[in-house]
Amino acid sequence: MTIHIGAEPGQIAETVLMPGDPYRAKWAAETFLEGAELVNEVRGMLGFTGTWKGHRVTIQGSGMGMPSLSIYANELIRDYGAKTLIRIGSCGAMQEKVAIRDVILAMSATSISTPSLSFFKEVNFAPTADFDLLRKAWDAAQAKGITTHTGGIYSADVFYAERPDLDEVMERHGILAVEMEAAELYTLAARFGVRALAVLTVSDHLKTHEALPSSDREKSFGDMVEIALEAAFA
Numbered sequence: 541m542t543i544h545i546g547a548e549p550g551q552i553a554e555t556v557l558m559p560g561d562p563y564r565a566k567w568a569a570e571t572f573l574e575g576a577e578l579v580n581e582v583r584g585m586l587g588f589t590g591t592w593k594g595h596r597v598t599i600q601g602s603g604m605g606m607p608s609l610s611i612y613a614n615e616l617i618r619d620y621g622a623k624t625l626i627r628i629g630s631c632g633a634m635q636e637k638v639a640i641r642d643v644i645l646a647m648s649a650t651s652i653s654t655p656s657l658s659f660f661k662e663v664n665f666a667p668t669a670d671f672d673l674l675r676k677a678w679d680a681a682q683a684k685g686i687t688t689h690t691g692g693i694y695s696a697d698v699f700y701a702e703r704p705d706l707d708e709v710m711e712r713h714g715i716l717a718v719e720m721e722a723a724e725l726y727t728l729a730a731r732f733g734v735r736a737l738a739v740l741t742v743s744d745h746l747k748t749h750e751a752l753p754s755s756d757r758e759k760s761f762g763d764m765v766e767i768a769l770e771a772a773f774a
């Protein structure tokens with residue numbers, strides 16, 4: 541076990557799905573995994589390991605924000621040997637062409653700062669998804685007939701930003717959506733030589749101010765889990 545994860549050695553699979561919400565981790569494990577067992581509940585950040593079509597999978601909550609994800613991703617990679625980490629989560633659309641319920645595959649993740657800023661000093665590192673995972677996720681989404689956008693997203697440090705100037709510059713440069721975890725996940729994956737991808741469902745729209753009804757959130761989340769699993773094991 542580590543400082544923040546109570547799982548025994550061997551209880552975490554090489555493939556890990558990371559929703560922000562631990563209760564989404566519980567729902568996804570119960571819905572998609574066979575033989576799902578609770579392997580972490582330290583600080584309530586639930587993690588489960590089971591199998592999907594015979595493949596071992598762990599679904600571990602990351603919490604909200606890059607500092608929280610950074611703790612779990614570091615320990616999953618360095619202490620438990622995770623080799624493929626796929627964030628599944630929600631985001632806010634920043635482009636008119638993106639609609640509520642669409643899926644976004646994050647090719648890159650722009651940020652103002654990440655927990656890794658101290659590593660880079662003057663280097664402006666470009667956090668990027670694993671192409672093979674991205675390609676397979678795209679194929680899986682197309683096969684499901686889900687409207688999918690692939691491109692850059694913005695990983696914010698705060699939810700209540702009150703920086704309309706930031707939104708404007710991100711939108712002008714084609715940033716598809718805002719969330720709060722992917723940039724650090726991609727940076728850690730690059731640092732430790734593992735694969736990472738963020739598969740996001742559009743739950744809010746910053747321009748139309750629409751929001752995904754809670755009744756639709758479970759279905760949209762289920763599509764993301766399936767896309768992530770098919771990308772990981774295709």
Ligand SMILES: Nc1nc(Cl)c2ncn([C@@H]3O[C@H](CO)[C@@H](O)[C@H]3O)c2n1
Pocket residue numbers: 560603604605629630631632633696698699700718719720721743744746
């Ligand atoms: N900044 C921000 N803004 C919007 Cl419009 C979001 N929609 C979903 N999220 C995600 O959901 C959580 C915040 O509700 C975070 O984990 C973040 O990744 C968002 N985060």
